[in-house]
Amino acid sequence: MSEELTKPTPPIPYSLRLRSLKSSRQSLTRIIRSWGSGEVSTADAKNAAWLLQTLLSYHKETELVEVTDRLAKLEKALKDLEGRPPRNEKRNIRIAK
16 A cells, blocks of 8 residues: 555644534634645545534524524513503503592
């Protein structure tokens, strides 16, 4: 075998921040820039980009679920308030004698 095939490729030369959608996007950008400058091999960049795209999809889905839950709570609160008179009108009711 050639030396090139048996020689392990060095890992990505920095740690990736992956806790949030924003930090994952920034990490993907770092991978792309590193590949463009030749710091990372094409194979490593492809693998890392695929993994990061999967993680980004997870983050987006998680945020979508959170927004959907918040919207459902707001809609429920609005529906509960629809039958009630506004607070200001309730306080200003005068009883005629």
